[in-house]
Amino acid sequence: MASSDCQLFLSRRLVTESGVSDGGVLVNGSGVIDSILTRDEAERLLVQNAGTIKVVDGGSLALLAGVVDSHVHVNEPGRTAWEGFRTATAAAAAGGITTIVDMPLNSIPPTTTLENLRIKAASAKGNIYTDVGFWGGVIPENQDSLRDLVKAGVVGFKCFLCPSGVDEFPNVGPEDLIKAFQALEGTGSVLAFHAEMDCEGTVTSSNATKDLAEYATYLESRPPDMELNAVSLIKSLLPKTNVRVHIVHVSSAAVVPLLEDARDSRRQGCHGGWRHGVTAETCHHYLSLSSEHIPRGHSEFKCAPPIRDNQNKEKLWQYLLEDKLDLVVSDHSPCTPDLKCANNLEAWGGISSVQFGLPLFWTSAVTRGLGLEHITRFLSMGPANLCGLQHRKGSLKPGLDADLIFFDPEATFVVTVEKIRHKNKLTPYLGKELRGVVKKTYLRGRLIYSEGDIIGDPKGNMLLNNI
Numbered sequence: 001m002a003s004s005d006c007q008l009f010l011s012r013r014l015v016t017e018s019g020v021s022d023g024g025v026l027v028n029g030s031g032v033i034d035s036i037l038t039r040d041e042a043e044r045l046l047v048q049n050a051g052t053i054k055v056v057d058g059g060s061l062a063l064l065a066g067v068v069d070s071h072v073h074v075n076e077p078g079r080t081a082w083e084g085f086r087t088a089t090a091a092a093a094a095g096g097i098t099t100i101v102d103m104p105l106n107s108i109p110p111t112t113t114l115e116n117l118r119i120k121a122a123s124a125k126g127n128i129y130t131d132v133g134f135w136g137g138v139i140p141e142n143q144d145s146l147r148d149l150v151k152a153g154v155v156g157f158k159c160f161l162c163p164s165g166v167d168e169f170p171n172v173g174p175e176d177l178i179k180a181f182q183a184l185e186g187t188g189s190v191l192a193f194h195a196e197m198d199c200e201g202t203v204t205s206s207n208a209t210k211d212l213a214e215y216a217t218y219l220e221s222r223p224p225d226m227e228l229n230a231v232s233l234i235k236s237l238l239p240k241t242n243v244r245v246h247i248v249h250v251s252s253a254a255v256v257p258l259l260e261d262a263r264d265s266r267r268q269g270c271h272g273g274w275r276h277g278v279t280a281e282t283c284h285h286y287l288s289l290s291s292e293h294i295p296r297g298h299s300e301f302k303c304a305p306p307i308r309d310n311q312n313k314e315k316l317w318q319y320l321l322e323d324k325l326d327l328v329v330s331d332h333s334p335c336t337p338d339l340k341c342a343n344n345l346e347a348w349g350g351i352s353s354v355q356f357g358l359p360l361f362w363t364s365a366v367t368r369g370l371g372l373e374h375i376t377r378f379l380s381m382g383p384a385n386l387c388g389l390q391h392r393k394g395s396l397k398p399g400l401d402a403d404l405i406f407f408d409p410e411a412t413f414v415v416t417v418e419k420i421r422h423k424n425k426l427t428p429y430l431g432k433e434l435r436g437v438v439k440k441t442y443l444r445g446r447l448i449y450s451e452g453d454i455i456g457d458p459k460g461n462m463l464l465n466n467i
């Protein structure tokens with residue numbers, strides 16, 4: 001017998017790990033999923049508990065697990081003019097995201113010590129509409145801080161193999177990495193890499209005579225070799241460690257076979273766990289945009305690694321569907337408009353898009369014959385697994401948080417400034433028509449977004465231990 005504070009969410013298109021069916025999600029009074037029911041079971045339950053269960057019937061709207069975006073730069077404190085916790089999580093909620101995971105850099109201070117994490121958490125407290133997890137950062141000489149950060153509950157660590165774009169977050173070299181791996185050994189944590197690296201012999205031709213407003217000039221400055229060099233280095237370090245590694249924002253499809261080799265090398269070493277501890281993500285912009293179509297002087301398309309050509313984009317989709325890439329995220333990295341100047345070499349590198357990840361993915365996925373279950377797989381379960389959150393987030397299963405969305409897969413909308421809830425409205429998707437409208441978002445069973453409106457106060461949780 002269900003208790004009176006239970007809610008039953010019904011849908012003709014209920015999306016679980018095992019596919020799409022007609023049924024319901026029973027949520028207990030603590031906002032946790034009690035059970036997944038067939039339509040018949042749901043109807044029987046309602047008869048048995050006449051009038052005591054609150055029913056939320058979505059009809060033919062799809063009912064999915066909330067999206068988990070494990071790659072968001074919130075930038076607060078320190079660069080709060082670029083983005084902040086309120087605006088980033090409101091945008092997330094409007095986009096069907098129920099958990100974001102904040103990147104350790106661009107905020108000042110960066111999340112590289114326990115004290116700095118406390119400062120960041122103090123900024124987030126009371127200002128988050130969705131749940132928020134945190135990445136820590138690995139920089140030269142902070143190895144002694146890593147275990148404290150793990151204990152505090154960071155989901156993992158990001159490091160750079162090339163300059164990060166901000167002075168407070170220097171990149172690391174092989175010696176720093178060995179120390180970081182030693183510090184993380186046995187913790188279960190993951191080290192995520194911004195995998196671009198110059199190597200000796202990389203030809204860097206002079207830009208003096210080039211058109212700096214042309215996207216191609218920027219693209220040429222960061223060739224696929226930079227990604228290949230970085231992934232080769234990471235692969236060469238794997239025999240020295242059992243720590244999980246993850247490649248963030250894969251742009252060049254050419255690195256994927258190398259990643260498969262890296263996975264194979266660990267498979268032979270009997271390294272257990274998800275994907276043998278070698279995972280990789282790509283981003284919505286690499287799957288939705290191609291360099292041939294980027295207009296001159298529009299640096300809102302600039303990010304690192306760069307968006308490459310259409311053929312590369314198609315290859316990324318192929319690898320994703322072959323299960324060689326594990327998840328898709330936004331890498332939302334906004335800034336103020338003045339930093340997005342027409343000079344593509346000088347402009348800030350980072351794309352603003354957290355609100356539109358789900359419809360961007362769906363818009364392209366539909367044309368490739370994918371189903372709603374791919375949203376759950378790549379946008380919810382994949383990121384939750386990466387962050388060690390799979391027991392709380394990422395799918396519709398008993399025992400997980402009731403983070404749910406009602407989604408209209410057939411409806412379309414146009415991205416307008418009025419709809420954008422990011423602090424800064426510059427985005428490559430302005431004016432674009434996208435397929436898939438998020439109608440309602442629930443966080444632990446509580447409505448936080450409905451048909452264009454944020455509902456209630458920011459009551460998201462920080463996914464941290466007591467710090």
Ligand SMILES: NC(=O)NC(NC(N)=O)C(=O)[O-]
Pocket residue numbers: 073105106164165166194249302303304305331333349350351
């Ligand atoms: N400092 C940044 O925000 N960098 C980010 N910038 C991008 N992706 O363009 C990133 O994740 O590397």
Ligand SMILES: [Zn+2]
Pocket residue numbers: 194248249304
């Ligand atoms: Zn990066």
Ligand SMILES: [Zn+2]
Pocket residue numbers: 071073103331332333
């Ligand atoms: Zn990033």
